[in-house]
Amino acid sequence: MEPDLQEQRARDPEGDQVPCGRGSGKPYGASAGGAADAIIDFLGARATARDVGTLTFFFKGFVNQFFPDPLGPDDLVFRELLVKTWNEILVRLEEGHDKLTGQDIEVIGFALRRVYFVGQAYQNEKGKFTLVQWMEKLVGIAKEAGISGLGL
Amino acid sequence: MKLMFCLLPFVGGCSFLSALDFGGVEKIPFEFRLGTDHGIHQAAPGTKDGAVDDKGVYKPETPAASALLEFPNVHAGMMVEIRPKAHLTPVVQLEACSAKAPYVGWWEIQVGAGANVAEVYLGKKLLSVWEITVGPCFLRDIDQHKFGFGGIGTVIKF
Numbered sequence: 383m384e385p386d387l388q389e390q391r392a393r394d395p396e397g398d399q400v401p402c403g404r405g406s407g408k409p410y411g412a413s414a415g416g417a418a419d420a421i422i423d424f425l426g427a428r429a430t431a432r433d434v435g436t437l438t439f440f441f442k443g444f445v446n447q448f449f450p451d452p453l454g455p456d457d458l459v460f461r462e463l464l465v466k467t468w469n470e471i472l473v474r475l476e477e478g479h480d481k482l483t484g485q486d487i488e489v490i491g492f493a494l495r496r497v498y499f500v501g502q503a504y505q506n507e508k509g510k511f512t513l514v515q516w517m518e519k520l521v522g523i524a525k526e527a528g529i530s531g532l533g534l
Numbered sequence: 535m536k537l538m539f540c541l542l543p544f545v546g547g548c549s550f551l552s553a554l555d556f557g558g559v560e561k562i563p564f565e566f567r568l569g570t571d572h573g574i575h576q577a578a579p580g581t582k583d584g585a586v587d588d589k590g591v592y593k594p595e596t597p598a599a600s601a602l603l604e605f606p607n608v609h610a611g612m613m614v615e616i617r618p619k620a621h622l623t624p625v626v627q628l629e630a631c632s633a634k635a636p637y638v639g640w641w642e643i644q645v646g647a648g649a650n651v652a653e654v655y656l657g658k659k660l661l662s663v664w665e666i667t668v669g670p671c672f673l674r675d676i677d678q679h680k681f682g683f684g685g686i687g688t689v690i691k692f
Contacts, residue, residue, distance in 0.1 A: 434586070462595050489574065493574065
């Protein structure tokens with residue numbers, strides 16, 4: 383096990399990779415600050431498995447805002463597909479230390495295309511948000527995250 | 535047409551097409567994959583649903599999400615039936631397996647169907663990621679109740 387993972391588990395025996403869910407104030411265990419640190423590590427090609435986990439759960443918390451509460455079976459499957467695909471991209475970026483191989487590009491391309499086509503089927507089933515609804519949703523998330531200014 | 539099919543294996547090795555067909559592990563000369571094997575990381579055994587393992591690999595909360603990523607590649611394209619009768623039809627293909635060899639690059643075996651035709655297709659991958667393939671197929675014409683052959687080009691994989 384990597385030292386930083388040991389350190390993390392020593393800090394929090396449950397591990398901060400344990401899903402927390404809505405209403406906990408810390409969706410899926412990843413804070414915005416932790417996510418920002420992880421992004422900096424990725425940009426500096428210093429990312430570790432912990433950074434992958436942090437960004438995965440931050441993304442999961444973010445996209446979860448766009449799904450109904452409680453989740454229906456279709457919602458859960460599509461959300462998990464999005465999270466798994468995002469995680470796959472992060473794992474490959476972390477393993478390659480920002481240098482993707484042809485194999486990585488193929489797998490990422492395949493996963494994104496499959497998400498797109500499953501997403502089309504999901505949208506047809508669930509209906510589409512208008513641009514205004516998307517903007518309102520994003521503004522709501524930004525307000526929840528404590529971002530002010532820009533007329534929010 | 536026959537000459538084209540004979541030459542097809544050899545064009546895969548030309549530098550232009552080799553550059554476009556870049557999938558797989560560069561240092562391994564021979565590779566084989568089933569249609570269900572897409573190279574997606576699997577979480578280590580014992581990982582809880584909705585959590586990540588020591589390498590950061592996420593295990594979805596529902597197996598259906600993994601199943602969606604493991605479903606075989608689906609290709610779409612056009613088929614030209616040459617025998618028993620000239621016929622052009624769109625086809626949908628399911629990838630059974632693919633293999634890579636030095637010089638000739640990646641080839642795929644697909645099974646599929648179009649209007650009044652079912653076929654098995656050997657496709658040469660020309661472009662990675664979007665997976666443009668061309669190649670010959672062995673077919674069964676359902677109208678004519680006869681076996682025959684033709685050519686297929688697929689333009690997208692999803």
